[in-house]
Amino acid sequence: MDLAPSQLSVIKTGLDAIGREMAVNLRRSAISSIVREARDFSVALTDARGEVVAQAECIPIMTAGIALALRGIAQHVDLSELTEDDALLMNDPYHGGQHLQDIYLLTPIFVDGELIAFGASTAHHVDIGGSHAGLSAHATELYQEGLRLPLSRFSVSRDFNDPRGFVRQIIAANVRVPDAVIGDLQAQFAASDTAARRLTELVRRQGRDEVLQAMSDVKDYAEKRVRAAIELIPDGVYRAVETFDATPWDAGTAEVVAQVTVSGSEIAVDFDGSSAQILGNVNCPFASTVSAVQSAVRCMLESPDIGFNEGCNRPISVSAPYGSVLNPRPPAAVRARLTPASRVFNAVVRALGQAVPHRAVATGFDTTTAIAVSKRGFDKYQVSLEILGGGWGACAEHDGPDALDNPISNCANAPVEALETDYDHFRIEEYALAEDSGGAGTTSGGRGIVRTYVATVDDVSVAGYADRHTAGPAGIKGGADGGTGSFTIRRADGTVEELDCIYQEVLNRGDRITIRTGGGGGYGTAQRHNRPGER
Numbered sequence: 001m002d003l004a005p006s007q008l009s010v011i012k013t014g015l016d017a018i019g020r021e022m023a024v025n026l027r028r029s030a031i032s033s034i035v036r037e038a039r040d041f042s043v044a045l046t047d048a049r050g051e052v053v054a055q056a057e058c059i060p061i062m063t064a065g066i067a068l069a070l071r072g073i074a075q076h077v078d079l080s081e082l083t084e085d086d087a088l089l090m091n092d093p094y095h096g097g098q099h100l101q102d103i104y105l106l107t108p109i110f111v112d113g114e115l116i117a118f119g120a121s122t123a124h125h126v127d128i129g130g131s132h133a134g135l136s137a138h139a140t141e142l143y144q145e146g147l148r149l150p151l152s153r154f155s156v157s158r159d160f161n162d163p164r165g166f167v168r169q170i171i172a173a174n175v176r177v178p179d180a181v182i183g184d185l186q187a188q189f190a191a192s193d194t195a196a197r198r199l200t201e202l203v204r205r206q207g208r209d210e211v212l213q214a215m216s217d218v219k220d221y222a223e224k225r226v227r228a229a230i231e232l233i234p235d236g237v238y239r240a241v242e243t244f245d246a247t248p249w250d251a252g253t254a255e256v257v258a259q260v261t262v263s264g265s266e267i268a269v270d271f272d273g274s275s276a277q278i279l280g281n282v283n284c285p286f287a288s289t290v291s292a293v294q295s296a297v298r299c300m301l302e303s304p305d306i307g308f309n310e311g312c313n314r315p316i317s318v319s320a321p322y323g324s325v326l327n328p329r330p331p332a333a334v335r336a337r338l339t340p341a342s343r344v345f346n347a348v349v350r351a352l353g354q355a356v357p358h359r360a361v362a363t364g365f366d367t368t369t370a371i372a373v374s375k376r377g378f379d380k381y382q383v384s385l386e387i388l389g390g391g392w393g394a395c396a397e398h399d400g401p402d403a404l405d406n407p408i409s410n411c412a413n414a415p416v417e418a419l420e421t422d423y424d425h426f427r428i429e430e431y432a433l434a435e436d437s438g439g440a441g442t443t444s445g446g447r448g449i450v451r452t453y454v455a456t457v458d459d460v461s462v463a464g465y466a467d468r469h470t471a472g473p474a475g476i477k478g479g480a481d482g483g484t485g486s487f488t489i490r491r492a493d494g495t496v497e498e499l500d501c502i503y504q505e506v507l508n509r510g511d512r513i514t515i516r517t518g519g520g521g522g523y524g525t526a527q528r529h530n531r532p533g534e535r
Contacts, residue, residue: 001213008221011206011214015054016307018045018198022119023056026191031183032126033422034385037414040124043191045199046070048079048115050106051310053215060295061288061341061408062102062122067310068287069096069104070120076151082108082115087160087192089167090151091128093142093285094330099337100128100146101135105185107156107192111203116212119195121188125181126385129174134372134385135335137463137504139281142331147174156189176374176381219311226312227265229301233355237261240350242343242363244467248502249280254325256340258347262355269293269348271320277328280502281335281465284344286327288334290318292341295408296348300359336465336502338368338409345408346473353476358396362439362521363473365390365448365482366406369517371464373453375425384423387411391438391446391482391519393473400446400520402433413449426507429454434483434516439472441479442524448483448517455507462513465502472518479522486516 003011022043030036042062044055050070055063069090073079077088088106091097097104101124109117128146130136139145147170159165171185172178203211238260246254257273277283284292297316298306306312320327325340346363353360369388374381389405405411416428430452438445453462464487472482487499492510499505507513 001209003210003213003217007206007210008214008217011202011211012218012307014202015045015214015218018195019043019054019056021198022121022191022194023058025194026121026123026187029187029190030123031187032180033414033418034126035123035184035187037418038387038411040387040411042066042122044120045195046118046120047215048117049074050118051219053218053309055308059410061291061338062098063308065098065287065291066104066120066122067313068290069122070106071096073151077153079115082153084108084110085155085157086153087156088151088153089149091149092151093334095151096287098285098288099334100142100148101125103149103185105188105192107189107196109196109199111200111208117199119192121191123184123188125184127176127181127383132463132504133176133374133381133383133461135370135463136281137465137502139333139335140279141333145281145333145335147171177383218307219309222306222309222311223314225303225306226301227315229303230262230265230267230315232302233262233352235262235264236355238351238354240347242347242350244339244343245470245501246278246282248500249278249282251275251278254278254340256326256343256347258344258351260348260351266315266317267297268317271324271326274320275325277323277325277332281333282325282339283328283332283334284326284337284340285334286320288337288341289320289326289344292344292408293318293348296345297352299407300349300352300356336368339467341408342366342368342406360476361395362393362400362445362476362479362523364392364400364406364446364520365468365473365485365518367467367485367517368406368409369464369466369485369515371462371515373426374461375457375459382423382425384419386414388413388449388451388515388517390448390485390517393520394441394443394445394479394523396443396523399444400438402447403449404446425457425460426453426455428452429512430514434519437483437519439475439480439482439519439522440526441475441522443522445473445475445482445520445522447519448485450514450516452512452514455509455511458508460507461504462507463504464515466517467501468518469501473521475521475526476523478525480526482519482521485518488514490514
């Protein structure tokens with residue numbers, strides 16, 4: 001069937017609207033601040049094979065990762081046996097997942113008894129068990145990081161909606177804040193319900209055959225647009241190396257080596273030469289490596305308005321040595337996988353910047369700075385988890401933005417008021433821009449964040465991780481490097497403790513921990529550049 005361009009456009013708009021409404025409903029239904037406020041989730045509508053046809057603009061590494069999580073779904077589940085009461089759940093980093101906190105939920109969508117699509121979502125859950133509330137900073141293997149869920153089919157009415165259901169009980173029994181985790185899973189179900197309702201309405205308006213054809217056509221069209229954009233990049237082999245601090249794991253400075261080959265309408269990225277996997281939580285599952293590459297390539301194309309679906313990924317291939325930090329052997333720990341994944345993004349952007357210098361950009365702080373603040377009470381836990389951003393790199397046209405999460409994460413900063421409403425074991429004393437943290441240049445790198453947490457009771461547990469505490473992100477074309485980050489504890493008695501880039505500590509009443517994130521690199525000749533309003 002050939003659809004008229006006008007009808008394809010109408011149906012594509014309808015599919016995209018489904019994704020956006022899924023995202024809105026998931027966020028509004030969520031319980032935890034990491035999902036509700038920081039928006040650490042992603043949603044998608046897939047076809048019956050599990051290939052993404054439409055997604056909302058949420059977390060890029062999750063957005064690209066949904067297709068990887070669903071790839072080969074028919075190899076694990078007999079799709080002909082699925083019913084409207086079934087759902088699929090997984091978080092396994094070694095079978096298409098990201099890290100254990102990101103739980104994928106897929107629900108089949110039937111119209112007139114026929115399976116035509118899946119509603120898909122992933123959300124970062126505030127706790128998934130493991131050796132430490134919120135995140136296990138010193139884990140050396142996956143088993144210490146929490147509950148691992150292989151791709152599994154279950155009955156929603158029997159196994160989840162019923163409080164005695166097995167899936168609901170197995171999750172609730174293994175996490176510290178079951179109300180928040182189960183509540184956020186219910187929010188994911190709300191997103192899937194939205195997908196089923198709206199897609200059924202679209203089929204009723206436009207026709208079953210027309211919608212199915214459009215689901216195929218939008219992928220082909222996206223592939224065509226991506227290939228056309230890649231053809232604008234000069235053929236060649238471009239190489240870049242990025243590093244991250246692995247000294248907490250006795251691994252020195254780890255390297256991410258990217259060789260990007262552009263050939264016609266295709267891009268191949270090879271990470272041969274990257275560091276071996278690390279005995280710590282800073283390994284990157286291959287699905288996250290691929291997601292970071294896809295996100296970087298899209299940022300460097302001349303056509304940024306291409307809708308994201310599985311067709312976008314067809315011209316891009318990725319390889320990384322098995323046993324490396326970018327494709328680790330199980331059961332390597334992977335909680336901080338965004339550190340190497342961010343260097344993947346940086347390396348690909350830098351490499352392609354050699355090919356298309358007018359799109360080159362200085363490196364940003366581009367580091368997930370995570371902090372978990374938890375308190376064990378007599379009968380329950382309080383667990384707060386936050387992701388803090390830093391400054392982005394500058395480019396020829398403008399300064400780097402201030403205080404943003406890194407480009408492949410894209411979490412929002414949780415408002416102080418929301419956190420202090422939800423939790424009473426800490427308060428936030430300071431929240432400000434880190435002045436002079438951006439690299440100077442013709443245009444300046446963005447500035448980082450300073451955020452100080454004060455324990456209001458004894459025995460408050462804090463844990464976190466970051467990168468770029470020893471060397472800031474590089475400027476380009478003569479621009480200065482961006483500033484570094486730091487973690488500092490000031491005890492109530494005045495004692496000051498400087499922490500490593502990964503830590504687990506205990507605060508007592510009046511103790512403070514200050515999180516400082518760095519800025520982005522500058523662009524152009526390194527000279528003082530005043531931002532608007534500065535003197």
